[in-house]
Structure formats: structure tokens, C-alpha cells
Amino acid sequence: MVDIANRVWNHKWKIDPIVRSLIDNDFYKLLMCQSVFRNKPDATVTFSLINRSKDIRLADLIDEGELREQLDHIRSLSLTRGESTFLRGNTFYGKRQMFRPDFMEWFENLRLPDYHLEKRDGQYELTFEGKWHEVMLWEIPALAVLMELRGRAVLHDMRKFELQVLYARAMTKLWEKIERLRDVPDLRIADFGTRRRHSYLWQDRCVQAMIEGLGDKFIGTSNCLIAMKRDIEAIGTNAHELPMVYSALAKTDEELAQAPYQVLADWHEEHDGNLRILLPDTYGTEGFLKRAPDWLAGWTGIRIDSGDPATGAEIAIKWWKDRGEDPREKLIIFSDGLDVEKIVELRTQFAGRAKVSFGWGTLLTNDFRGLTPDDGLLPFSLVCKAIKADGNPTVKLSDNPNKAMGPADEIERYKRVFGVGEQSRMDVIV
Amino acid sequence: MVDIANRVWNHKWKIDPIVRSLIDNDFYKLLMCQSVFRNKPDATVTFSLINRSKDIRLADLIDEGELREQLDHIRSLSLTRGESTFLRGNTFYGKRQMFRPDFMEWFENLRLPDYHLEKRDGQYELTFEGKWHEVMLWEIPALAVLMELRGRAVLHDMRKFELQVLYARAMTKLWEKIERLRDVPDLRIADFGTRRRHSYLWQDRCVQAMIEGLGDKFIGTSNCLIAMKRDIEAIGTNAHELPMVYSALAKTDEELAQAPYQVLADWHEEHDGNLRILLPDTYGTEGFLKRAPDWLAGWTGIRIDSGDPATGAEIAIKWWKDRGEDPREKLIIFSDGLDVEKIVELRTQFAGRAKVSFGWGTLLTNDFRGLTPDDGLLPFSLVCKAIKADGNPTVKLSDNPNKAMGPADEIERYKRVFGVGEQSRMDVIV
Structure with missing residues (x-):
């Protein structure tokens, strides 16, 4: 009724x-x-x-x-x-x-x-x-x-039954992903899908499916409201905007070169433990790590958000070793364009070599690919x-030139200051 | 969910x-x-x-x-x-x-x-x-x-809980009415509440309550769509608009005097049985019956839609007797401003003297009286x-001058043609 x-x-x-x-x-x-x-x-x-x-x-x-x-x-x-x-x-x-x-x-x-x-x-x-x-x-x-x-x-323009079937298929698709992830040993995965979610209700539903389907392997959501509503952990650390804005505020090239570390010095003062996660790719991961002060090697982990994720993780592991840290005690968070295949692959590749966790975004909360006739929900x-x-102006270089942003002359200046050489382009899906 | x-x-x-x-x-x-x-x-x-x-x-x-x-x-x-x-x-x-x-x-x-x-x-x-x-x-x-x-x-401006309580109270109120009606022997009652219903869904809900609560005593609904959806009888005969328009189309006083009977002659040709129900009050019940041709006394019943209903019914019973008909074989349908008290009272008064049924309208499908603070749903x-x-212009006199309509001079003419004298005014609730 x-x-x-x-x-x-x-x-x-x-x-x-x-x-x-x-x-x-x-x-x-x-x-x-x-x-x-x-x-x-x-x-x-x-x-x-x-x-x-x-x-x-x-x-x-x-x-x-x-x-x-x-x-x-x-x-x-x-x-x-x-x-x-x-x-x-x-x-x-x-x-x-x-x-x-x-x-x-x-x-x-x-x-x-x-x-x-x-x-x-x-x-x-x-x-x-x-x-x-x-x-x-x-x-x-x-x-x-x-x-x-x-x-x-x-x-x-979709009719009632079409909508029912669309959501039924989308949930089936998600559930099949979850069933694959369920078998991955020692998986730790979080929802990072707020910004590009299909809808609020759908994100909330995806989170509920993860709770039921993955149990302890699901470690929380980046969405503060859903964390509150579903009584799970709110997850997150920091983002590119911090080094981007600090850098734009720098008055000299010397200040600019120090800006990304100043961000982390400020952060270091405020937070410890799981919140001490490096995001090294804003102006190129390799140079950032090479020039990093030693206290940064003591941080809990690193987030890999652009470029080839395995390469980024290998660079981080090598860096920790070079600085006398044990990578097996370190956390690597993958968060760029993930879907199940990639998650399984990365988990397998780094098992036993570092702690690994995943921030699963768009393809968790907005994967309606192939579910509408003209793929209008891609x-x-x-x-x-x-x-x-x-x-x-702010500048971002990232480890993938397709994710770079800023005026051309400023990009050149940043590349010079941060010693960034050739980078390989990768498609950006989301 | x-x-x-x-x-x-x-x-x-x-x-x-x-x-x-x-x-x-x-x-x-x-x-x-x-x-x-x-x-x-x-x-x-x-x-x-x-x-x-x-x-x-x-x-x-x-x-x-x-x-x-x-x-x-x-x-x-x-x-x-x-x-x-x-x-x-x-x-x-x-x-x-x-x-x-x-x-x-x-x-x-x-x-x-x-x-x-x-x-x-x-x-x-x-x-x-x-x-x-x-x-x-x-x-x-x-x-x-x-x-x-x-x-x-x-x-x-009502909030969610207020609405829940409002509808809960309205249904409780209706159900209590139905429980009273359940005990009335030989009751026959129909829903006549489409035109002044609270809402479509509410009328449909009221009909469902009547089906469950009254069983065979509930004989159907005037609403064609709901009759179809709920698989019950569609109920109804004819209304004042027929004599009103026929009368307005009359060219002379003589034609006018015959118009209400011409309506029923046309109707007689088309319908029999339960559809042969007189609606006598358009220009005064008493005069209408007095001048009615004998074949009308052979009709199945009468609908009382204005004036004091018991008085109207008594007039009809007397008329049938005068014309040699047995009122106990005749159907009296009450349909004006009914609520439970009146229904019980009329049912009691005419039990054994005529067949009686009720067309329950506004106070079935739109009784939210006393349920909002300022009675905004009266x-x-x-x-x-x-x-x-x-x-x-059309004219209606009815058995209650408060329900009369038409230009004053035309009302006078109709009163003269149909020989209508003094009438007593009654409040019109709905």
C-alpha cells in the first residue's frame, strides 16, 4: 500500500x-x-x-x-x-x-x-x-x-521498468566486483567516491554493499556524512591543493622549491599516525622524494594518485630503503582510477613488500558503463x-602530463624548479 | 531500503x-x-x-x-x-x-x-x-x-510526522465509522465521494477500507476508475443537469412543464432496472411527483438529494401507495450530506418500509474535520x-432554497410553472 x-x-x-x-x-x-x-x-x-x-x-x-x-x-x-x-x-x-x-x-x-x-x-x-x-x-x-x-x-527519458533494471544491473555489477574482492587476502579498501558519485543515495547504497560484502576488508568511507550515518570510519588525509596553493603563495623560486615540504611540516605539527601520508606527485614524485628531508621518510605512508601506480610504489619502496626505513612497515595507498582488476593486480604485486590499501572512487560509486543504450552515464x-x-596562478605537474594544469610559462618554471624531466602520458578516465 | x-x-x-x-x-x-x-x-x-x-x-x-x-x-x-x-x-x-x-x-x-x-x-x-x-x-x-x-x-506547511499522524487519524476516524456501519442490519451503501474527495489516493484508500470493513454491505463506488481497479461495481444513475438543461432548452412554459418528464422518457427508453431511479427534487419533489405520469411510478426507485431526507422519503412512499405501488419493493437512495449518524437514523426509520441504500459522499472521502489545528481541511x-x-440560463430550485440557482426572474417563472410554494431552508455543508 x-x-x-x-x-x-x-x-x-x-x-x-x-x-x-x-x-x-x-x-x-x-x-x-x-x-x-x-x-x-x-x-x-x-x-x-x-x-x-x-x-x-x-x-x-x-x-x-x-x-x-x-x-x-x-x-x-x-x-x-x-x-x-x-x-x-x-x-x-x-x-x-x-x-x-x-x-x-x-x-x-x-x-x-x-x-x-x-x-x-x-x-x-x-x-x-x-x-x-x-x-x-x-x-x-x-x-x-x-x-x-x-x-x-x-x-x-527512461521509463519506470528501464530504471528498475538499470539499478538492478548496476547493483549486480557492483556486487560481482565485491565478490571478487572478497577473495583477495588481507585487502584493505575504502570508498573514495563522493566527488564523482552517481548520486548520494547510490553512494550510500554502495557503501552498504561494501559493509555487507567485505566485512573487515572495508575500512571506511571518505564521506563524512555516510561515515556518521553508517557508523563506519571516516577516511582521508590531504590533497594536491595544499602544495598547489602553498606554491602559488611562494614569492621566490627558493620559497617555491620549499613550499611542498612546508605543507608537510605544518601537517606534521598537527597530525600523526595514519594521517601522516605523503602525496608526492604534485610536482613529480621522483624529485620530490629525492629532495625530501629525512623526517618525511619517517611518515606512515604514501598515496599514489597519478602515473603508473606500480612504478610509483616501487619508487617509494626504493626511497624508504635508501633512507633506512623498512617498507613492510609502510603504507601505500593507491587511489587513482582504480577498478577491481587493478586492485587485485596491485595487491598481488606488493603483497609482503609493503602495507597496501586502496581508495576506490568513481568506479565504485559511479560505474554505469554499458548499462544504458548509448552509454550516457559513462x-x-x-x-x-x-x-x-x-x-x-596555481600549477600542478603530477606524474602524468595529462593531469597537469596551470599557465604554460608557469609550468615551465615549476618544471625547472622541481627538476622534472620527461614524463609519460597516460589516459585519464576519471 | x-x-x-x-x-x-x-x-x-x-x-x-x-x-x-x-x-x-x-x-x-x-x-x-x-x-x-x-x-x-x-x-x-x-x-x-x-x-x-x-x-x-x-x-x-x-x-x-x-x-x-x-x-x-x-x-x-x-x-x-x-x-x-x-x-x-x-x-x-x-x-x-x-x-x-x-x-x-x-x-x-x-x-x-x-x-x-x-x-x-x-x-x-x-x-x-x-x-x-x-x-x-x-x-x-x-x-x-x-x-x-x-x-x-x-x-x-505540515511536517513529515504531522502528515503521518494526520492520515493515521483520518483513517482511524473512517474505520470507526465503518465499525459503526458494520452493525447496521441490511445496510447497502456506496461511495459517492469522487467530486469532493481529499485526493484520488485517499478515495481509493477509503474504498479499500469499505471493502474490507463492510463486505457485502458495501455495494460499489461511483468512481469508474476505482471500480475497475478494485474490481467492484460502478454505481450511479442520473443527475440534476438533465432536467436543468432540458428545461433551459424548452421554448414555452408548456414545454418547460414537460421537460423533466421528457428527460425520464428518454432515459426510460435506454435503461431499465437499477438505472430507473427518479431524481425528483430539481423543481420541487412534491409537485414533480403529483404531476408525474403513471409509468414513472413503475420505476425502481428514487434518489433523495435535498431537503429533509426523511420527509422526502415519506413523500415518495405516500406517492407510490397512491399510485398503487408497494413501497417495500421500491428503492430509496439517500445521497445528500450523509454521515454515519444520519445513515443509521434513516436506515432505522425506513427499515421494512422500503428498500434503502446510501450514496455516501464527502464525509466518506474527505472527512478531515478537527484533524488540523485551524481546521483548514474542513x-x-x-x-x-x-x-x-x-x-x-438554467434553473434549479431543489427542496432546499439554499441549493437553488439561476437568475431571480427565471426562478420565479420556474416556481410558477412547477407550482412550488414555500420551502424550508437548510444549511448546506457539502
């Missing part, structure tokens, strides 16, 4: 909000936000949406009015009492009071700042400019909104990046 | 259509439509919405855009194959092929004609002008749309009537 009250309730909404909570965000954004709030409270940063898949003409697919309604809804959100309690009271990685009282007080009063939106060449130009620690919180919800609106646009490469800091 | 596919499906709709089928209409409208289609195919009639409860300012409560969307949606409807099969193939009152093939062919190609809508003094002026057999089908859906939009407006008296036929 139809629940009439529930149905009446559902039909009263003018829109179906995609993001309904300020902590429907990646946990590491909150960690970084707290760090920035303390260390760079005055930096002015611009975040910008960048669609690396130009053939997906988002402005043709998605209605501007709907997009604005969703973004405006996000601006209306504030931290609820329960969310605040969760953040204040929870133990993250065994540490109590991960979030400092002064940060929480600020966060409890936060509304996200305004956005700038216009259409250009079939794409949306969506930017957020303001205090770094405020605009940075837009990245994940902005991406999630665009991904979900694109999905809704594609689903719009995942694509949408990012939202810091492009400017205090007026200077 | 949320059914994601179903949720996506639900959220794709731009509006939540109130009327989704051409046969979400009262069965007697279809019967009358077929009769008009044969006997008065060229009459041009205007139907108009009339809100007798002026304090309910519908135009302030209901958004004009939403109202138009709902009415436009109704204009997009046509008979589905299944609905056509149901109408063509079903047995109504034991008679096969109640609907003639020529009528069905016309009906299968019908789209409802245009409407005229404007706001005036806080009310909607909503009229339908065209071929009688086309515009007449607007009456019930137009009323249902306005009733449901008014309900939605009132429910709009039923009110909204009708949609034929006001003009071939340019002449």
Missing part, C-alpha cells in the same frame, strides 16, 4: 536537493580546512570547475536554473547539532578531538560563500573565490551536484581545483 | 497529476453522456464552477499556474485501451454492453475541450463551454482538482453546474 503521508511529503518539495548536509563532503577536506584555518587564514583562493572531458557538454545537458537551485540550496546549509556533536566527539584514527574547538566554533557558523556561474562553449564556468578555508569546502559538493544533475538528465573527468591564490 | 529506481522515477515528474484517467470520473456522468450524445447532440452548454462557501478563498489558496497545469494535464488524457475494454466489456447492473458501440467509438477519440479560467474576488471563475456531452465530462475532474489542490495548499460546498444551455 502506498504510504500516503510519505507520498504527500515527497511531492511537497520544489526541488530534490542533491547535497543536504555540510558534511556530505570528503573528510580530508575538513582536515585540510582546519589546517588552512590555522596556517593560512588570510589566503584568498579561487576554485574552478574544470571538465577534462570536453565531449560531455554539461551546459547542454544540465539546466542552468536547476543547477543554481542546487547550489543555492547548498548555500543554505549549516552544520546541524548532531553533525557538530559527531565531529566534536568522534575518535578519528584513534585520536580524540581531531577538530579543535576554535575550528568547530567557526565551522558551526559557516555558510558556504557565493559562487559565480556562466555558460561558455557548452560548458559551465563555475568558480568560487574567497578565503581559502571557505571556498575549499565547495569542491566536493559542486562536483557531486554536477555529476548527479548530469545523471538525472540522462535518466530523464564516467568522465570532472574536477574542481584551486586555480589561483592571492592573485597567482 | 529506499527503492532508488522508484525514487528517481517519482522525482522526474514536473507535476503530480491529480486526475490521471478519463474514467477517474463518476459512472453516472458516462451514462448521462451517452444519453445526451444520443438525444441532445447539438446542445451547447456552459458548465461553471461555483463555490458556495465564499469564506474559502480558493484563488488565494491555490496557485493559478498549478491549477492550469492540472487542467491542461486532464486535457491531454484519452481513454486507454484497458479502460475502453472495461467499459465495452463489463456488465453493469447485470446488463451487457451498457455503452453502445457508436458512443464508445466517439469516447475513444475524445479529448476534453478547453476551459476558461480567471480570478475574481479571491475565487476562480472556471467555465467550460461547448457540446453538452463534451463539457459535462469536466464537472467531476474539475472539482476533484480544486479539492485536492486546496488540500495540498493546506498540507504544504469540507466545503464546491459545485460545477450547467449554468447555460443554447444561450438560456
